[in-house]
Amino acid sequence: YYATKPRHHPPGPRPLPLIGNLLQMPKDHDWKVFGKWSKIFGDCVYVRVLGQPIVILDSLTAAHELLGQRSAIYSSRPRLVMAGELTGFAQGLALMPYSPRFQSLRRLLHRELTANMLQKYWRLHEDESLILMNKVLQDPTRLLEYIRHYAGSVILRVTYGYQTAPENDRFLLLSEKVMAAFSLAARPGAWAVDMIPWLRYLPSWFPGTEFKRKAAKWAQLNMDVVEGPYIWAIENQDSASLIQPNFLTTVLSQSPAVLSAEEKDLLLWSSGSLFAGGADTTVAALSSFFLAMALYPEVQATAQAELDKVISAHGQVPQLSDRPSLPYIECVLREVLRWNPVTPLGVAHLLTEDDVYKGYNLAVGTIVMVNVWSILHDPLSFPEPFEFRPERFMINDKKAVETLACAFGFGRRACPGVHFAESSMFIAIATALFQCKISDPVDEQGEPIRRDVEYQTGTIR
Numbered sequence: 001y002y003a004t005k006p007r008h009h010p011p012g013p014r015p016l017p018l019i020g021n022l023l024q025m026p027k028d029h030d031w032k033v034f035g036k037w038s039k040i041f042g043d044c045v046y047v048r049v050l051g052q053p054i055v056i057l058d059s060l061t062a063a064h065e066l067l068g069q070r071s072a073i074y075s076s077r078p079r080l081v082m083a084g085e086l087t088g089f090a091q092g093l094a095l096m097p098y099s100p101r102f103q104s105l106r107r108l109l110h111r112e113l114t115a116n117m118l119q120k121y122w123r124l125h126e127d128e129s130l131i132l133m134n135k136v137l138q139d140p141t142r143l144l145e146y147i148r149h150y151a152g153s154v155i156l157r158v159t160y161g162y163q164t165a166p167e168n169d170r171f172l173l174l175s176e177k178v179m180a181a182f183s184l185a186a187r188p189g190a191w192a193v194d195m196i197p198w199l200r201y202l203p204s205w206f207p208g209t210e211f212k213r214k215a216a217k218w219a220q221l222n223m224d225v226v227e228g229p230y231i232w233a234i235e236n237q238d239s240a241s242l243i244q245p246n247f248l249t250t251v252l253s254q255s256p257a258v259l260s261a262e263e264k265d266l267l268l269w270s271s272g273s274l275f276a277g278g279a280d281t282t283v284a285a286l287s288s289f290f291l292a293m294a295l296y297p298e299v300q301a302t303a304q305a306e307l308d309k310v311i312s313a314h315g316q317v318p319q320l321s322d323r324p325s326l327p328y329i330e331c332v333l334r335e336v337l338r339w340n341p342v343t344p345l346g347v348a349h350l351l352t353e354d355d356v357y358k359g360y361n362l363a364v365g366t367i368v369m370v371n372v373w374s375i376l377h378d379p380l381s382f383p384e385p386f387e388f389r390p391e392r393f394m395i396n397d398k399k400a401v402e403t404l405a406c407a408f409g410f411g412r413r414a415c416p417g418v419h420f421a422e423s424s425m426f427i428a429i430a431t432a433l434f435q436c437k438i439s440d441p442v443d444e445q446g447e448p449i450r451r452d453v454e455y456q457t458g459t460i461r
């Protein structure tokens, strides 16, 4: 290991000539290895992989100072030739470079995704939560599949007014295929074209260009999932099969009668971005909730006691309007997001101008990541960080809640779906606690069957 002189780039593990830190980069659970590096080098660690500079931030202060206060130059995304450009995913918001089109898309989404605007969808979240729990009660072994269906259904209803089929829904099946294709396309180091971008210009008959065939197939799938529900919603605008209200018709009703090609493109991709951003993240978070309840029965009992009190007052199933009266369940939701953060390394940002931080030079083109997992498991902020303890948010509310906001990212790229995600998770959690007891499965003697649980590695766990 070495530490660089001030005025150079920040310190980090010693690189090798040409390949830099390639061999030291972790293959999985990167956040743990990066957390160890920050203990040695501080909260701004520098690595270089095949010439690509990467900085890993490991404190809220550093993340806010750079991605927040200097967000004008820290808000682009790294270039992914295979997953972003050739397959078309970079046309959606999450991978889009910082540009005027990005700003228009963000503005459009922001307007419709404020906590106030989202109240009109409360009923829909409540309905879908009941559908979810009825299915789970009939067959708990299909829990994960039903959670996926819930997350996908909510987002398709809110975005396009489309009601999913109970099984084998065409758009949900398609979106699963697209997400699987995206995971393969985004695998670090898997595609030569990510390291040597000009390979994309070789003709398709050239040996070694099979990636072009795959990219074309995945680009088609990507367009199918973005256009399919959009076209369905436009065609059904006046028919009873379209659930109202929904994002698309709300925006259309405020737009000029005839949309320009640019406006159409914006609408198509803003709806597609909602669909892509919302589904997998919610699945990951809700899975963490069910796991926590099975592992911490006392937390579950406390939450259910709180719920019983509130529900016996109005005698109905839980509703989103009950949220302010359920502070402990609010803390369960927060602890789910902290305990197993959905995106442990956030989503990478890209620096678009040279910068200087704490006397260190950061060059244009540097990829900046934040170790969200490490920040949310810092024992100084969250004592006994690996324990699931919702109470921590009740005692030390303000600071803990402010820190938790990093689970939704930073600056101009911070998650635009945060309020949506919270409503959708809160009501699913409250309905699950109301309708069932969550525990490990039991064997024939009634003894719990405990299994080791290991979270998948990747951008979304």
Ligand code: HEM
Pocket (backbone or CB within 6 Å): 093, 094, 095, 096, 106, 273, 274, 275, 277, 278, 279, 281, 282, 285, 342, 343, 346, 347, 348, 349, 407, 408, 409, 410, 411, 412, 413, 414, 415, 416, 417, 418, 420, 421
């Ligand atoms: C528990 C649930 C969720 C978590 C933890 C989460 C977290 C995140 C994070 C960390 C980012 C990247 C922020 C950054 O680059 O600094 C992000 C981006 C994004 N999220 Fe979420 N999200 C969740 C749910 C949702 C939902 C429900 C929607 C849609 C309704 C959504 C839509 C998006 C979009 C469109 C982006 C891309 C924003 C951009 O690149 O400018 N997310 N989310």
